[in-house]
Amino acid sequence: MNKPELIEPFENALINPAEQVRQWKKENGSKVVGFLMTDVPEELAHAAGFFPYGIINGKADLEKADTHLQTWVCSHARSSLALALGNKLDFLDGLIIPQTCDTTRMLLDLWKQVQPLPYMDDFRLPRQVDRPSAKNYLVSELKRLRHGLEQFSGCTIDPESLKQSVNLYNQNRKLMRKIVDLHAQDPALISSREIYTIINGAMVMPREKVSELLDGIVKALEEQPYTEKDREPVRIFLSGTLLEPLEILDYIEEFGGTVIGDDFQNGYRYIESDVVLKDNLIEALAERQLNRIPSAAFDIEHKPRRIFLSNLAKEKKARGAILFHIKFCEPENFDSYDNLQAMQKNGIPAMRIETQFGRTGLGQLRTRIHAFMEMVGGGSK
Amino acid sequence: MSAKNIFKTATLMKEIMARYNNAGKEAKKNGIPVAWVTAVFPVEIIYAAGLFPYYPENYGAVAAAKKIADKLSSAAEARGYAQDLCGYARCGIGDAYADEHPIGEILEPDLLFCCNTQCGSLPKWFEVAGRFYNAPYFLLDTPRVGLETDELCKDYFIEQLHEMIAFIENFSGNTFDFKKLSEVLALSNEACRLWNEILDTAALKPAPFGFFDACFHMAPIVTLRGTQEAVDYYRALKEEIDERIEKGITAIPEERYKIYFDHIPCWPRLRWFSELFASRGALVVASQYTHSWAYSFDLERPLESLAENYTHEFVNRCFDYRVQRKINFMTRYGVDGFVFFSNRSCKPNAIGLYAKNKLIREQTGLPGVVFEADMSDLRFFSEAQVLSELEPFFEQLT
Numbered sequence: 001m002n003k004p005e006l007i008e009p010f011e012n013a014l015i016n017p018a019e020q021v022r023q024w025k026k027e028n029g030s031k032v033v034g035f036l037m038t039d040v041p042e043e044l045a046h047a048a049g050f051f052p053y054g055i056i057n058g059k060a061d062l063e064k065a066d067t068h069l070q071t072w073v074c075s076h077a078r079s080s081l082a083l084a085l086g087n088k089l090d091f092l093d094g095l096i097i098p099q100t101c102d103t104t105r106m107l108l109d110l111w112k113q114v115q116p117l118p119y120m121d122d123f124r125l126p127r128q129v130d131r132p133s134a135k136n137y138l139v140s141e142l143k144r145l146r147h148g149l150e151q152f153s154g155c156t157i158d159p160e161s162l163k164q165s166v167n168l169y170n171q172n173r174k175l176m177r178k179i180v181d182l183h184a185q186d187p188a189l190i191s192s193r194e195i196y197t198i199i200n201g202a203m204v205m206p207r208e209k210v211s212e213l214l215d216g217i218v219k220a221l222e223e224q225p226y227t228e229k230d231r232e233p234v235r236i237f238l239s240g241t242l243l244e245p246l247e248i249l250d251y252i253e254e255f256g257g258t259v260i261g262d263d264f265q266n267g268y269r270y271i272e273s274d275v276v277l278k279d280n281l282i283e284a285l286a287e288r289q290l291n292r293i294p295s296a297a298f299d300i301e302h303k304p305r306r307i308f309l310s311n312l313a314k315e316k317k318a319r320g321a322i323l324f325h326i327k328f329c330e331p332e333n334f335d336s337y338d339n340l341q342a343m344q345k346n347g348i349p350a351m352r353i354e355t356q357f358g359r360t361g362l363g364q365l366r367t368r369i370h371a372f373m374e375m376v377g378g379g380s381k
Numbered sequence: 382m383s384a385k386n387i388f389k390t391a392t393l394m395k396e397i398m399a400r401y402n403n404a405g406k407e408a409k410k411n412g413i414p415v416a417w418v419t420a421v422f423p424v425e426i427i428y429a430a431g432l433f434p435y436y437p438e439n440y441g442a443v444a445a446a447k448k449i450a451d452k453l454s455s456a457a458e459a460r461g462y463a464q465d466l467c468g469y470a471r472c473g474i475g476d477a478y479a480d481e482h483p484i485g486e487i488l489e490p491d492l493l494f495c496c497n498t499q500c501g502s503l504p505k506w507f508e509v510a511g512r513f514y515n516a517p518y519f520l521l522d523t524p525r526v527g528l529e530t531d532e533l534c535k536d537y538f539i540e541q542l543h544e545m546i547a548f549i550e551n552f553s554g555n556t557f558d559f560k561k562l563s564e565v566l567a568l569s570n571e572a573c574r575l576w577n578e579i580l581d582t583a584a585l586k587p588a589p590f591g592f593f594d595a596c597f598h599m600a601p602i603v604t605l606r607g608t609q610e611a612v613d614y615y616r617a618l619k620e621e622i623d624e625r626i627e628k629g630i631t632a633i634p635e636e637r638y639k640i641y642f643d644h645i646p647c648w649p650r651l652r653w654f655s656e657l658f659a660s661r662g663a664l665v666v667a668s669q670y671t672h673s674w675a676y677s678f679d680l681e682r683p684l685e686s687l688a689e690n691y692t693h694e695f696v697n698r699c700f701d702y703r704v705q706r707k708i709n710f711m712t713r714y715g716v717d718g719f720v721f722f723s724n725r726s727c728k729p730n731a732i733g734l735y736a737k738n739k740l741i742r743e744q745t746g747l748p749g750v751v752f753e754a755d756m757s758d759l760r761f762f763s764e765a766q767v768l769s770e771l772e773p774f775f776e777q778l779t
Contacts, residue, residue, distance in 0.1 A: 068735055070753070072465050072725055102501040105525055106732035109700030113736045124524035126537075127497055127504065131544050134522075137537035141524070144533065298520070299508045328465050330728070334505035337460045338512055352461060 003224070006217045007194050009209075010201025017057065017204040021091045024051055024206050031093035033119065033149075036080060036107070037242060038203070038265040039098040039292070040123055041285045043275065044146050046207060047165040048153040054203025055080050055089065056266060062358050068114055074328040075357035076242060077103045082358075084115045094119030094152060096145070100297040101331050119152040121145060129290045130301040138286040146282070162281050168207050170274040175214035176202065177271055182221045184260055184316070187233050189221050192259040193249040200246070200266050233258035234378040237313035237348070239339060240324030241296050241332045243267050244357055248324070251369040256378030261316040263293055263309060264324075296331035305335060306342035313348050320376035321350040322369070326357065349376050390618045391597070397610050398600055405488045408433040414491040414553070417510065419503050420603050421673060421694055422496040422521065423687045425569050426542070428607040429562035430549045435488045436604050437510070438503075440476070441469025445648035445757030449483055454758070456480075468726040468757030470506035477513050490514055492552060494545070496521040498697040500729045519548050523692045527699045531692070538688035559683065565607040566678040566686075573676045575615035576602045582622050583666035584714045587636035589625040592665035593655035594632060596646050602674045637662030638778045641711045641719040644670045644730040645756045653764075661775045666714045669695050669706060696729060704737055708745060717778050718748040720771070725755040748777035 013020055021032055033050040035042065042052035060082035062075065068085075069078050083089050097108040099122050108122050124141055126134040150156050176199055183190050198217070202210045234257040238248075243264040252259060262268045275281070275288045294305035313321050321343045325332050336352055343350035351372050355365065373379065408415050416432040418424050427434040444453045445468060454471035456478035458464060462471055476487045493516055495507040504520055511518035521541050524534050546557045579598075582590045598618060605611035625631075640658065642665045647654060658665055673694065679686040695706050711719060721738055723731045734751055742749045752770040755761035 070723060070725075070731060073728070073732060099525065102728040103732060105501070106700075106729060110733045110736055113700070113733075113740070122525065126524070127501075127522045128520050131541070133537055133540040133544055136540060137522075137524070137533070140533050140536075298504060301518075304512075327463075330466060330502055331505055333461070333463050333466055334470075334502075334509055337462065338509065340461070 003190065003194075003217065003220045006213060006220060007197060009213055010197050010205070013201045013205045014057070014197065017053075018088065018091055020205065021051065021053060025091060031119075031153075032091050033094035033096060034089060034092045035096045036098060036104060037076075038270050039100060039125055039289065039295075039297075040096050041142060041145065041289070043162065043165040043169050043285065044142070044149055044157065045096070046169070047157045047162040048149040048155075050094065050149070050153065051206060053092065054200075054266075055083065056200055056203055057083060057088070060088065060358055061086055068110060072328055074101075074103050074326055074330075075359060076244075076326055076329070077107050079357035081107070081111060081114070084111065092117055094121075096121050096123050098123040098125055100125060100295070101329070103330075119148070121148045125289065125297070127298045135286055135290060138289060139283055142282050142285055159281065163277065166275045166277065166281060166284070168211060170277075172202060172207060172210055172214065173271040173274055175211070175218055178218050179214070179221065180268070180271070182218070183258075186226055187258040187260075188227060188229060189224055190217075191249070192253055193246060195259075196243060196246055196249055196267060199270055203266070203270070231256075234320065234373065234376055235260040235316065235318050236373075236376075237309075237316060237318035237321040238262040238264065238267070238324065239309050239321065240264055240326070241329050242326055243324065244326065244355055245360055245362070245365075247362055248322075248355075248365065248369065251366045252322075252373065254366075255370050255373035257320075257373050257376075260318060261312055263295065263305075263312075265295070269293055269295060296329070296335050298331075299335075306339045309339055310342040310346040310348065313343060314346050318348055320372060321348050322372060323350060323352045325352060325354045327354050327359075388594070388598070388618065388621055390614070390621050393614060393617055394598060394601065397605070397614055401604060401610075405433055405435055409491075415488055417490040417493040417495075417507065419495050419499060419507075421498045421691065421696060422494060423542070423691050425562060425565045425607045425678070425687065426545065426549070427494065429559075429565045430546075430553065430557060431555070432492075432549070432553075434604070435490065437473045437487060437506075438469050439600065439604060440484075440487045441472040441757060442648055444472040444476075444484055445469075446651065447484055448649040448759060450649070450757040451760050452483065453479065464758070464760070465725060467500070467502035467506070468755055470502050470509075472757065473506060474509055474513075477510065490516045492516050493518040494521065495519070496523060496691060498523045498691060498694050500696075500727065502726075502728075517548075517552065519545055521545060521691075523697050525699065526693055526697050526702075528702050534692045535685070535688045538692045539684050542684045542687060562683050563680050566680055566683055568609060568612055569607040569676060570678055572602060572606050572611040572615055573674055575612065575619055577672070577675050579615060579619055579622060580667070580671060582626070583632075583639075583664070585626065586639075586715075587631040587633075588639075588664055588666060589622050589630060589632055591632040592642055592668050592671060593646070593651060593658075595668075595671040596651060599671055599674075606674060606676075633659040633662070633664050635662050636664045638717040639664055639666045639714055641666065641707065641714065641716045642668045643707065643719075643721050643734075644668060645722070645724060645727060646670075647722065647724075647754050647762065648757055649759050650754075650762060657768075657771070661778070663717075663775070663778065665720070666716060667710045669703070669710065672710070700733055700737070704740055704744075707737070708741060711741075711745060711747065716747065718774065719750075720774065721749065721751045722756075723751050723753045725753075725761050726757060748774055750774035
């Protein structure tokens with residue numbers, strides 16, 4: 001099989017996620033637990049026999065949420081709720097929302113009011129990771145979450161199943177990181193759009209299937225010979241809470257660029273680290289969460305986000321950075337100015353762009369990216 | 382709170398707040414570290430540690446009341462802090478970058494403490510400030526609590542209080558004085574008790590004191606909770622209210638209806654709102670906002686008790702708890718209707734408000750309304766729009 005054929009299932013899953021989820025339900029006779037991106041221990045839900053499904057589609061009819069959420073609430077929350085209200089998530093049996101901001105802290109309760117599901121829980125992440133209390137708390141919170149999942153499934157999550165799920169997710173992440181690395185060595189192997197299609201597609205597909213496909217993709221990429229190019233693409237670093245819409249990647253490539261790093265929840269943050277296999281897997285899940293790369297949810301004293309990002313961009317030899325901000329996303333907005341300053345201080349030209357789920361003007365977005373690419377040495381192919 | 386109806390005690394408040402502000406300015410000269418704190422924060426520990434607690438939120442509220450939130454925000458907005466961020470935060474960050482300081486400069490912190498029970502905007506603002514002023518920052522993290530008592534959150538909070546005390550000791554070089562904490566907690570208990578007795582007088586028919594009065598008189602319970610000044614102040618206010626009850630002086634001239642209001646008031650239009658309600662014979666009698674400071678600490682187990690009070694505060698509770706709490710207030714104060722303020726600046730209180738409005742109307746049969754504005758920024762306030770939202774509500778009062 002060649003590469004486009006291997007990537008097609010991910011594309012299709014993003015275009016029409018419901019179809020393959022329903023198929024899975026029919027085949028497995030089990031339940032689907034949705035989650036909002038993305039700091040959720042999916043491994044626990046998977047080990048309980050559920051299909052962890054990432055709610056990701058940006059093409060919702062936002063007006064559907066208007067009677068429940070103010071127009072100035074972040075469009076990710078609005079579009080997720082709108083999907084549910086538009087019956088686009090009617091295959092969900094459960095929902096976990098990670099509390100990473102004020103909106104996600106309030107959303108589950110509201111969702112319960114307007115579209116209750118048999119299982120609904122918050123994942124109450126600690127908002128600091130610098131002190132020992134964070135780990136003690138998180139371990140207990142993960143146990144609480146596990147207990148809820150067990151009650152919903154009707155059986156206990158045995159350590160062996162959890163180990164298998166952890167292995168599967170680790171393998172998935174490892175393969176996706178491999179693809180990212182291969183792309184960094186030779187951007188011509190696979191496009192940026194294809195990479196993020198894979199990462200996002202994986203969130204809405206059965207994990208076992210994802211593994212098979214990723215294996216095939218890695219093999220196909222490794223077999224592909226290196227081709228001499230007239231000119232190397234301009235290396236661009238991206239940052240933000242969520243990458244939306246994926247067209248961003250098309251425009252960057254259209255104007256001679258390629259994406260070599262990011263910290264999006266639906267990007268590198270989703271795959272950057274694994275759960276260490278050890279006897280106490282709950283503790284291992286907690287450690288993975290605590291050691292994740294910084295995000296906008298809270299700053300990390302021993303690894304400040306702005307320093308982390310600007311160093312990473314430099315390390316990846318980025319010639320420019322674009323900082324994305326989902327409109328009305330408070331945490332990201334509080335970080336943006338200092339992130340921008342840090343990039344510029346590190347000698348990386350940077351700009352900010354605001355997007356919205358379902359509402360981004362693509363023409364204007366393309367124009368802005370074009371202008372930035374011209375500035376950092378890109379241009380039309 | 383009409384102009385003719387100003388409390389004598391108001392003069393006293395101006396004096397003690399001026400003294401407090403002055404003490405802040407003097408603190409640095411006297412070698413007392415300035416500690417930024419948030420409104421719902423165990424400030425008792427800060428007082429006991431001998432630090433000067435400063436409330437940047439108050440700074441935001443003062444800027445809002447002086448109707449300059451938009452001007453003060455402009456230096457922040459110019460740097461990309463968007464208009465949809467919390468108005469207090471925009472004022473604070475704006476002042477940091479501004480060249481002009483129409484209400485005086487925000488007091489520069491030596492260290493920053495934040496508790497995120499109230500919201501996620503405060504910690505993000507304090508992170509920005511910590512970077513700007515290059516001062517150490519400590520977050521007391523409070524995961525949200527549901528309907529029931531939550532031991533997990535409580536234990537996490539207690540462990541963090543120990544971490545916080547170590548953080549302060551490390552900063553100051555002094556051993557934390559638990560005896561002093563006990564004294565501060567006792568003062569805090571007394572101020573809270575008096576404050577809540579005062580708030581309760583709004584249930585009298587007609588009442589001598591209402592929500593808009595409470596907004597005017599709340600500064601000491603927020604900032605000076607844990608000091609003798611706060612106790613003295615609320616004792617004086619309580620006496621004055623008792624006198625008013627005897628003399629038959631009421632909060633508004635003709636009280637026909639009692640109203641429940643959530644949450645923070647619209648500071649730049651406080652008087653306009655109070656006069657609007659008064660003109661309809663409606664006295665706003667309660668809000669979970671002014672009732673936030675209702676702590677009761679057990680001096681025998683100070684840290685546990687601080688954890689119980691601060692983690693289980695309503696702002697940190699789930700939807701169902703808040704609905705129940707609102708209904709309890711409505712019952713206790715015998716209200717005829719309720720008004721919910723969908724405040725752009727305050728997402729934790731605004732999100733879910735439409736559903737709460739519907740649910741509470743169904744459960745209580747009371748008329749209720751949601752209006753849209755911002756607590757500090759007049760660019761998001763339209764008199765015509767607010768009136769068009771409130772008029773049909775007033776007509777439903779019977």
